[in-house]
Amino acid sequence: MKGGNYNPSGNNQHGKKVQADNPKLEEALLEYNRRLITNAKTISELLQKEYGWEISERTVKCRKAALGIYASGxxxxxxxxxxxxxxxxxxxxxxxxxxxxxxxxxxxxxxxxxxxxxxxxxxxxxxxxxxxxxxxRRPDAHQIKRSGLTSAGIHEEWSGDGHDKLNKMDKASGMWLGLWVIPNNRLGEVIGYLYLCLVETFGGIPKQSTTDHGSETTVQFGFANALRDAFYPDSNSCDSPAHRFLQSIHNITIERGWHRLKVQWGDDVLVFYQHGIDEGICNLSNPLQKTLSLWLWSSILRRDIKDVQSKLNAARVRKVQGKKLPSGTSAYDVFTFPDKYGLENCLIPVDVNIVHEMKSAMGGDSLLEFVSLEFSQKAIAAYEAIGSPALSMQNAWDVFKLLLSYMSM
Structure with missing residues (x-):
C-alpha cells in the first residue's frame, strides 16, 4: 500500500525530525556560534543530545549558510x-x-x-x-608545581572554593557547575544551600566533593554524607569519603579554575567598582548609598557571572601532550559527551523533591540576597522610573547616580 503518513510525529529510531526553518533551531545555531562551536559534526551531535533532533551535518551547514552564520575564517x-x-x-x-x-x-x-x-x-x-x-601576561615564574589530575568520569568529584563568592567545578571535565555572587561566603548555611542547589540541578550527588577545611564548609560536609547515606547506603566511605577537605593550594582543580575566573572577569570587576569609590561617586559610610551600591552591583554581577560561566565552559583549551584528562577541547564538550573521552558518568541519583524541601526549610533563595526585600522593591521601582537603562559594569556608576538622585527625593 502506497501513500499516507505513517510517522506524523516525525519520530523514529534515530531521533526527532525538525524543520530547517524552525526558529528554535536558529536560536541553537546562533548560540553554538557564540560559543565558538562551528564544526558541523559536533553541532549535529549536540542537537541530538540536547534537543533530541536528528539533523545531518549537511543540513547544519546549509542552514547556517542560509542564516548567514559563519565561522571565524x-x-x-x-x-x-x-x-x-x-x-x-x-x-x-x-x-x-x-x-x-x-x-x-x-x-x-x-x-x-x-x-x-x-x-x-x-x-x-x-x-x-x-x-x-x-x-x-607572561606566566609567573613562581608558580606552585602541580602533578597531573586523574578521574574516572564526570560527577566523580566536585571541587569548591570561595573568594567572596562560591564556585564549584567538575574535576574530570573542568566544567563550571556553578558560580555565585553572594553576600557572605563564610556562612556554613549559605555554602550548604548552594551545594543543595547543584544537587537539585543535576538530580544527584558526586561520588565525592572537595573543599578547603573552613568552618563554612561543615554544613556541606554534613549534607554530602547524609545524602550519600540515604541514597547510596552500600558505599564504602573508607575507600571514597563523601566529602574531602584539602588545603586551598592543594585543591588543584578549583584553584586552577579560580585563576582563570580572576583573569577573565574578576580583575575587571575590581577596576570598574573601585573607580566609583575612588572618584567619590559612592560614599560607603552613607547607609543609603552603600545599600544601593550593593543592590546595583549584585544585580549586574549575578547576571554577568552566568555569561562568564558559559564562556569558560565553552572555551576550547589547548592540547597538552601526556595530560591524563581530556585536553584540546572544551569542558562543555567533555561534560556533554563523556563517553567520547573514555569517561563515565559517576552521578549518584537522589530524590530532588527531598532536596527541594531541604532548601525550603533553610529559607530558600532569601539566604543569598544582599539587601532586604523591601529595599529591593524600592530600588526596582526607582530603576523603572528612570527608564530601566541597560546595565553594565561600564555604566554602573552613571546609573547609580540617577538612582540615588531619584531615591533621595
Missing amino acids: RNTKEIPDNAKAQLVLDAIEANPSGSHGPRTVQQEIAYNTGIPLTRDFISETMHCHAPEGFEA
Whole structure:
C-alpha cells in the first residue's frame, strides 16, 4: 500500500525530525556560534543530545549558510577591516586590567556579538593597539608545581572554593557547575544551600566533593554524607569519603579554575567598582548609598557571572601532550559527551523533591540576597522610573547616580 503518513510525529529510531526553518533551531545555531562551536559534526551531535533532533551535518551547514552564520575564517575575510578592528578595540576597552589574551578576546567577541574572528587577526590587532598587555601576561615564574589530575568520569568529584563568592567545578571535565555572587561566603548555611542547589540541578550527588577545611564548609560536609547515606547506603566511605577537605593550594582543580575566573572577569570587576569609590561617586559610610551600591552591583554581577560561566565552559583549551584528562577541547564538550573521552558518568541519583524541601526549610533563595526585600522593591521601582537603562559594569556608576538622585527625593 502506497501513500499516507505513517510517522506524523516525525519520530523514529534515530531521533526527532525538525524543520530547517524552525526558529528554535536558529536560536541553537546562533548560540553554538557564540560559543565558538562551528564544526558541523559536533553541532549535529549536540542537537541530538540536547534537543533530541536528528539533523545531518549537511543540513547544519546549509542552514547556517542560509542564516548567514559563519565561522571565524569567513568573518575575518569578509568583514571590513575597520569594523572587525573595532570589535577588538571594544573588547580591549572592556578589559581595563589588561588581563585578556587573544584567545580570551576571541571568546569575548564571539559570545557578546555572535561574530567569531580568527585568533591571528585578534592577536595582530592587539599587538598594534595594546602591546604592553602581552608582556604583563607572561606566566609567573613562581608558580606552585602541580602533578597531573586523574578521574574516572564526570560527577566523580566536585571541587569548591570561595573568594567572596562560591564556585564549584567538575574535576574530570573542568566544567563550571556553578558560580555565585553572594553576600557572605563564610556562612556554613549559605555554602550548604548552594551545594543543595547543584544537587537539585543535576538530580544527584558526586561520588565525592572537595573543599578547603573552613568552618563554612561543615554544613556541606554534613549534607554530602547524609545524602550519600540515604541514597547510596552500600558505599564504602573508607575507600571514597563523601566529602574531602584539602588545603586551598592543594585543591588543584578549583584553584586552577579560580585563576582563570580572576583573569577573565574578576580583575575587571575590581577596576570598574573601585573607580566609583575612588572618584567619590559612592560614599560607603552613607547607609543609603552603600545599600544601593550593593543592590546595583549584585544585580549586574549575578547576571554577568552566568555569561562568564558559559564562556569558560565553552572555551576550547589547548592540547597538552601526556595530560591524563581530556585536553584540546572544551569542558562543555567533555561534560556533554563523556563517553567520547573514555569517561563515565559517576552521578549518584537522589530524590530532588527531598532536596527541594531541604532548601525550603533553610529559607530558600532569601539566604543569598544582599539587601532586604523591601529595599529591593524600592530600588526596582526607582530603576523603572528612570527608564530601566541597560546595565553594565561600564555604566554602573552613571546609573547609580540617577538612582540615588531619584531615591533621595
